[in-house]
Amino acid sequence: MALAVLAGCSGSAPAADPAAPSAAPSTTSSDRPTTADLEALYWTRQQEAAERYTEADVAFMTGMIGHHAQALIMSDLAPANGASPAVQRLAARIINAQQDEIALMQRWLADRGQPVPHVHIEGTMLTLQMVDADEHVAMDHHTTGAIHHGAMEEGHGGMDHGATAHEGMDHGQMDHAAMDHAAMGHEGMDHGGMDHGGMDHGGMDHGGMDHGGMDHGGMDHSAMPGMLTQAQLDELAAARGVDFDRLFLRYMIGHHRGAVTMVDTLFAADGAAQGGNTFKVASDIQVDQRTEIARMQQMLDSLPRPAGAISTTD
């Protein structure tokens, strides 16, 4: 019978600790457990995996949401700013991929009862609202993510970026009105001013941060590696055509390198990236962004050079 051979390690390897995974459910006979038993065990183990995380994991997920959000802002500019087809395609892919990853990281945080950063984008202005996990779940954002675009500048087709740009959002189910956190009656922290001197997320040490208290008077997103300053974002927003392409690629390469650094920082932390799918999420981000860095460098190298001095704006 199958249970009889549940042996763990054998041979030269010491025996595994059979108590580490959750104990098997009782079975009704010596035969294999019923699928109902196995399903119960499956969900128990999902929960156990979710419970294995460190402060560094939380800091990584929280920080990377903000980091990704800025990549959305940059990429959102591409169509209206006359980016080349190649840069537009790259930007559309970045939006699709990072939007999904934001949703995934929000889900990861909510599953662990951690405050979830909700992303608000208005033009080039980024606002992150820390939302309690249960409210995030109650708002039905745990599957599609919570990314809210405010009124956009002209040329962006209103607030809806169109079907392709926002595959990650199920427009059928998502009621943007419901994402007005103030109306939901909870303590949404609006960082609209973006003047958050004080707290430095660069080191990714959120240990001392009290998320629950919603006191985020000092979240300085721009201190994360590779983040653009508001002035740089505005410079990008003002650039057109090939100048936009060049600036976009340069800034996005730096931005991506910052994400790779954040992954390295995570992996250097004791006990980090072990439970749940943290290792996979972080590794995948690292791999994808390194791959895109190489591609963007290539695109940058093959960009036609304008006559005269290099100018980054019109």
Added chain:
Amino acid sequence: MRLLFTPLALALAVALAAPVSAQTLDDPRVGLRAGLFDAEEALFGLQKMSSTPPPEAFVGFTNSDLAFTGDYAIQGNYNGVIVWDLSNPSAPEIVTEYVCPASQSDVSVYGDLLFVSGEGLGGRLDCGTQGVQEAVSADRLRGIRIFDISDIRDPQYISNVQTCRGSHTHSVLKDPNDDENVYIYVSGSAPVRPADELPGCVSADPDEDPNSARFRIEVIQVPLANPAAAAIVSSPRIFEGLEAPPEHGPSPADLAEIEAARASGKFIVFVGGQDRVLPDGFAQQLLGQMVAQRGGEGTPTAADSTMLREQLPAIIAARFGTGDDEDSGPEPGPNQCHDITLYPQIGLAGGACEGYGLLLDISNPAQPFRLAAVADSNFSYWHSATFNNDGSAVVFTDEWGGGGGPKCRADDPYEWGANAIFTIEDGDLDFQSYFKMPAVQTSQENCVAHNGSLIPVPGRDIMVQSWYQGGISLFDFTDPANPVEIGYHDRGPIDADQFQMGGSWSVYWYNGNIVSSEIARGLDVFQLVPSEHLTQNEIDAANTVELAYLNAQGQPVNEWPASFALARAYMDQIERSGQFSAGDLAQGRQMLDQAEAASGAARRQMLMSLADAIAQRASGDQAAKVTMLAQAVRDLAMAG
């Protein structure tokens, strides 16, 4: 100045706003009910022999890749390794459960040896389940574990080889000319471990430190007489000089657009390695310059157009220079591969390496070198490669987003997270088409191209492939420019309301069974059934191919022994092509039936005369197939 790119940019912007996707909602796979072990299922072209949940020690841990030896399937799992006896595909029996955590636990076999990949931070040398809490630890295993499976019910852990980035996957190479060793190609994709943990590991750029663990693969040599002495023997930098590999070139649609523009009299310029349509505004400006050049004024004439056409290359060259960007130096190309699919019998490997697909020469196993490289702006992460049987085509997959994301929703473009099919000519890769599992999936289903294998239907290139929670898909790429789906199996999501990682990690044809490793649900076994796309004879012929073992990244040559099924399969394919008349087909089949009922010299004589009659009809589009049929009948005659 908006320069050259405006019209194309606008065209693309329109395309982006209203994506025309080949993903379809009109499919039995759409809207399947969710469930872990009781999800609703849809299938076509396949019958399901069994679905078996994982054993308790592995439930809730990710099932990963498969390897096969004899009657057994070896299934990797993030918590260890499971061995299934497939003698009865309707009721696979678990014969071994070996708990030894490591992600991804991708597995390969050779002879009595089992190799398992370890990459994650929690893998331990002692196979313990407690993980490794310290960022630097002597207990951590990241690399290859080696087991003796001479008694497959009781694997013995022999040794391991630690590598700087761990082993995400690996490929086992048995060189036809080296019977004393096997070689393992390892390419880690995770960050480099600290030198404190494994001496010599360096993560700097290679130009800063030539010993960097990035931008290279590791080749481990395993002496078969003493596998415990396995060690890294080389670290080939197969990516060197890849700063600017060729793109696979414009798509047919792009080319058609250029040609249409050229036909309508627009100006075409060659910039950045490809033809582009000169924007009207820019063209008018330059035409104005032509008018001014001859001291004229007013509307440009046909002569001005001619002059511009002559001067355009020089104008473009002067304006855009060489395209070098002096701001930043080029970054070396990819720094790792995901899968390297070895096809030793043709001396080639397909490397799916970050942003590139590589064609490698592996005739010297320890010193592989690159023959060709392709990049594709529709591909984000080249994941794996599968050759067709004669090595004239290769399917590359794009595991966009790493496999954890839902990339098969209605709005996800068909070209993203798909396969790209190339032909191979003189060591070059020539892009032909994309293929993506076509049924729209929900946001709760991770779905993107993943692992698969050829199905040895003679005379056709057919592959079965995993798409995670998009299920498995069979497709025919005999015409590499026009792949066609011919079968599938899919389930609803694990949970209707919350995203759970699941679906088919990998699926392989192995001796008549199509075996799928389901991440959450265990092991699925299927067999082919006839459909309008595939006949029973073709299935029977495929099932005459017998493999002693199979690894995910090691491709065997399929060889078909002489059989009546083989001849009938070719006959069916010729019927499908419309080459023979109904009368000829009926007569040929009747003669095959009569020969099968006969024996000895009578059978041989009937088959020889049939072969001759068939060979005389070898002409037209299907001449090659008719010749194959004639040869199959002749071989059958000789086989007695």
